[in-house]
Amino acid sequence: MMSIKKETNIKFPGAMQKPNSFWDFVTDNKIKGISKKHCITAHASASFSDFIWEFNDEKLARIMPDELAKLVNFEKIETKIHKCKDEWNKQVLNYFFKQAKHNQNLIITGEIFGGAKLEGAFLSGFNTANYLVNNR
Numbered sequence: 843m844m845s846i847k848k849e850t851n852i853k854f855p856g857a858m859q860k861p862n863s864f865w866d867f868v869t870d871n872k873i874k875g876i877s878k879k880h881c882i883t884a885h886a887s888a889s890f891s892d893f894i895w896e897f898n899d900e901k902l903a904r905i906m907p908d909e910l911a912k913l914v915n916f917e918k919i920e921t922k923i924h925k926c927k928d929e930w931n932k933q934v935l936n937y938f939f940k941q942a943k944h945n946q947n948l949i950i951t952g953e954i955f956g957g958a959k960l961e962g963a964f965l966s967g968f969n970t971a972n973y974l975v976n977n978r
C-alpha cells in the first residue's frame with residue numbers, strides 16, 4: 843500500500859487485473875472511488891511473493907515500488923508492506939461447485955472453485971444458485 847502525491851495513469855475504473863507476472867492486482871484507490879486521498883494497493887503475484895517472501899519490510903519497500911514503477915506512474919510518499927501468508931489458494935479448481943457424493947444435499951462452493959478472489963467467490967456462488975434453482 844502506498845500513499846502517493848497525485849493520480850496515477852491507471853485507467854478508469856482504477857484497477858489492473860494480472861497486468862504482468864509480478865502483480866495479481868493493482869489499483870488506484872481514488873480512481874476506484876474508495877479513497878479521498880491518492881493511494882495505490884498492489885498485490886504481488888504468488889510467484890513474486892514466493893521470491894521476495896524472506897525479505898524484510900525495509901527491503902520490500904524499496905523493491906516493490908521500483909518494480910511497480912515499470913508499470914504505473916506515481917510519486918511515492920509512504921509505503922506500507924502487508925504480508926498475508928494464506929491469502930491466495932495455490933490451486934484453483936476449474937469448475938464452480940461440487941456436490942458431495944454421499945449426501946446430495948451438501949454442495950461445496952466458494953473461492954476455491956472460481957479463483958481466490960471475490961470475483962471467483964461470486965461466480966462460484968452465482969453458478970451454485972443457478973444450479974439449485976434449476977434442479978429443485
Ligand SMILES: Cc1cc2nc3c(=O)[nH]c(=O)nc-3n(C[C@H](O)[C@H](O)[C@H](O)COP(=O)(O)OP(=O)(O)OC[C@H]3O[C@@H](n4cnc5c(N)ncnc54)[C@H](O)[C@@H]3O)c2cc1C
Pocket residue numbers: 926929951952953954957958959960961963
Ligand atoms: C486480508 C485479505 C484481503 C483480501 N483482499 C481481497 C481483495 O482486495 N480483493 C479480492 O477480490 N479478494 C480479496 N481477498 C479474498 C476474498 O476475501 C476471498 O476470495 C473471498 O472472501 C472468498 O469468499 P468465500 O465466500 O469463498 O469464502 P469466505 O468469505 O471465507 O466465507 C466463508 C464463510 O464460511 C464460514 N465458515 C467457515 N467454516 C464454517 C463452518 N464449519 N460452519 C459454518 N460456517 C463456516 C466463515 O465464517 C465465513 O463466513 C482478501 C482476503 C483476505 C484474507
